[in-house]
Amino acid sequence: NAGVTQTPKFQVLKTGQSMTLQCAQDMNHEYMSWYRQDPGMGLRLIHYSVGAGITDQGEVPNGYNVSRSTTEDFPLRLLSAAPSQTSVYFCASSPGGRELFFGEGSRLTVL
Amino acid sequence: RKEVEQDPGPFNVPEGATVAFNCTYSNSASQSFFWYRQDCRKEPKLLMSVYSSGNEDGRFTAQLNRASQYISLLIRDSKLSDSATYLCVVNKGSWGKLQFGAGTQVVVTP
Numbered sequence: 001n002a003g004v005t006q007t008p009k010f011q012v013l014k015t016g017q018s019m020t021l022q023c024a025q026d027m028n029h030e031y032m033s034w035y036r037q038d039p040g041m042g043l044r045l046i047h048y049s050v051g052a053g054i055t056d057q058g059e060v061p062n063g064y065n066v067s068r069s070t071t072e073d074f075p076l077r078l079l080s081a082a083p084s085q086t087s088v089y090f091c092a093s094s095p096g097g098r099e100l101f102f103g104e105g106s107r108l109t110v111l
Numbered sequence: 112r113k114e115v116e117q118d119p120g121p122f123n124v125p126e127g128a129t130v131a132f133n134c135t136y137s138n139s140a141s142q143s144f145f146w147y148r149q150d151c152r153k154e155p156k157l158l159m160s161v162y163s164s165g166n167e168d169g170r171f172t173a174q175l176n177r178a179s180q181y182i183s184l185l186i187r188d189s190k191l192s193d194s195a196t197y198l199c200v201v202n203k204g205s206w207g208k209l210q211f212g213a214g215t216q217v218v219v220t221p
Contacts, residue, residue, distance in 0.1 A: 035211075042115060042198070042211030043155070090154055100147075100209075102154035 002026050006091050006103035013081040013110045021076040021106050023091030029101070031094040032074040033058070034066065036087040037105075043090065049074055081110045113213075114138060115201050120216035124189045131185040132215045134199030144175055144182045147198040149214065155198055158184075189219045 004025045013019055025032065033048035035058075045058030049068040063085060065077040074093075078085060086109050092100040117134045124130040136144075144161035159166065161173040161182050172185040186193055199212035 040119070040213055042113075042213045044211075045209065099157045100155075102156070104154050105152075 004091055004093050004101050004103035006089075006106050008106060009104065010107050011109070013078075013108065015081060015083060015110060017081050019078050019081065021078075021089055021091070021108075023074045023076065023103060024072050025074075025091075025093040025101070026072065027093060027095070027101065028071060029093035029095050030071065031096055032068065033092050033094075033100075034064070034074070034076045035090045035092065036060065036085075037090060038087050046076065046089075078108075081108075083110045086110045112137060115199055115210045115212040117197075117199050117212040117215045119213060121218045122215065124186075124193075124217060124219050126189060126191060126219055126221055128189050129185065129187050130189060130217060131183060132197070132217075133181045133183045134201075134212050134215075135179075135181040136199075136201045136210070137180070138201070138203055138210075139177075139180060140203055141180075141201045142204050143202040144173075145200040145202075146171075146173060146182075146184050147200055147211075149196045149198055151195075158197065186217070189217075191219050191221065193217060194219045 007022045030051045034046040035043040047066040049055045089106045091103040146158040147155040148158045149155040159168045165174045170187045174183045196214040196216045198214045201210045
């Protein structure tokens, strides 16, 4: 009954460091996506995938990379962290229907 | 101008009262609409879809006004557990085109 699992839940980075946020879902959903949520702003789409091997950019893709080698996993890589990437990151999956299932979020602080 | 706009609130509502709030969207090509609920420091969860004819789910009623480009959410007989931020979500036609509003905060008080 795991749903969408994100790790880590909290992370502090220094400017210039790289890291990967992990996302895994056990619902066999084809669609997966990454959002960031900042105060006063709606969730903004970073990258998304409609199936293994297929990824595309969302609204705010700069500074982030993704890959989708399996249906279950959709990691988000920060290449060189910047303070502007301090945010709460949510991974979501969907069976292609009407509902997004979100992970619990990853809170990232870049110093 | 943001594509999806919401009054951030907070809407302070006595327990048992009714509260309603709107969400406006700018793209007339938007095809589907949703309300999500987000508790403090938690992930968003789908509350309900919004259909053209309007729809109810228990104490919650959602309406769509395409002519004026807004959707609304009404909560009747508010419960303390209804305290949350309500996110408006608009789909322009594909899963890569979901737009989230920044949310409306509702605080239900005893």
